[in-house]
Amino acid sequence: MEGNSGEHKQTEGPETLMEEERVTITNTWAKVYENKEAAGVAVLIRLFTSFPSTKQYFSEFRHMEDTQEMQSSAQLQKHAVLVMKALNALVESVDDGEKTASVVEKVAKSHARKHKVEPVNFKILAGVILEVLVEVFPESFGVEAQRAWSKLMDVLYWHVTRVYSEIGWTSTE
Numbered sequence: 001m002e003g004n005s006g007e008h009k010q011t012e013g014p015e016t017l018m019e020e021e022r023v024t025i026t027n028t029w030a031k032v033y034e035n036k037e038a039a040g041v042a043v044l045i046r047l048f049t050s051f052p053s054t055k056q057y058f059s060e061f062r063h064m065e066d067t068q069e070m071q072s073s074a075q076l077q078k079h080a081v082l083v084m085k086a087l088n089a090l091v092e093s094v095d096d097g098e099k100t101a102s103v104v105e106k107v108a109k110s111h112a113r114k115h116k117v118e119p120v121n122f123k124i125l126a127g128v129i130l131e132v133l134v135e136v137f138p139e140s141f142g143v144e145a146q147r148a149w150s151k152l153m154d155v156l157y158w159h160v161t162r163v164y165s166e167i168g169w170t171s172t173e
C-alpha cells in the first residue's frame with residue numbers, strides 16, 4: 001500500500017508569504033469570518049457534492065445525496081464551524097511560522113490517527129475553499145487575494161503532508 005509520500009514530494013520548507021500577502025489574507029478573511037457558519041457550510045456542501053468520496057468519513061451523512069438534508073446535519077454544521085475556527089487560527093498565525101506549524105499539526109494528527117482521513121482530502125478541501133470564497137466574496141477575492149490564499153493553502157497542505165509522513169501514515173484504502 002502506498003502512503004501520501006508517493007504522490008507528494010515534500011520540499012524542505014513551506015512557501016514563504018510576503019508581508020503584502022499576509023496583509024491581504026488578514027483583510028479578506030475578516031469578512032468571511034463574520035459569516036463563518038454560512039461560509040463554512042457552503043464550503044463543506046460544495047466539497048461533499050463535488051467530491052462525494054469525501055463524505056465517507058462522516059457517519060451522519062455519508063449516505064446522503066440530498067443537499068438540503070446534508071445542510072441540516074448537525075455533524076456537518078459542527079465541522080463547518082470547526083474548520084472555520086481552525087482557519088482563523090491559521091490566519092492569526094500567518095506571521096509566525098512555528099505557530100502555523102502547531103495549528104496544522106493538531107488538526108493533521110487527529111485526522112490521521114482518529115478520523116483516518118487520507119491526506120489528499122486536505123488538498124481537495126483547500127481547492128474548494130478558494131473556489132467558494134471567490135464566488136461568495138468576489139469583490140474581496142481578486143487575483144492578488146487568490147494568489148495569497150493559494151499560497152496559504154499550500155502552506156497548510158505542506159504541513160499536513162509533513163505531519164502525516166512523520167507519523168508514518170499509510171493508506172487504508
Ligand code: HEM
Nearest residue numbers: 054057058075082083086087107110111115117121122125
Ligand atoms: C482545513 C481542514 C480541516 C480542519 C481545520 C478540520 C478541523 C476539524 C476539527 C477541529 C475537528 C474536531 C476535533 C478533532 O478531531 O480534531 C474535526 C473533526 C473531523 N474532521 Fe476535520 N478538518 C479539516 C478537514 C477535514 C477533511 C478534509 C475531512 C475529510 C474529508 C475531515 C473529516 C473530519 C471528521 C470525520 C471529523 C470527526 C467528525 C465528528 O466526529 O463529528 N476534516 N475536523
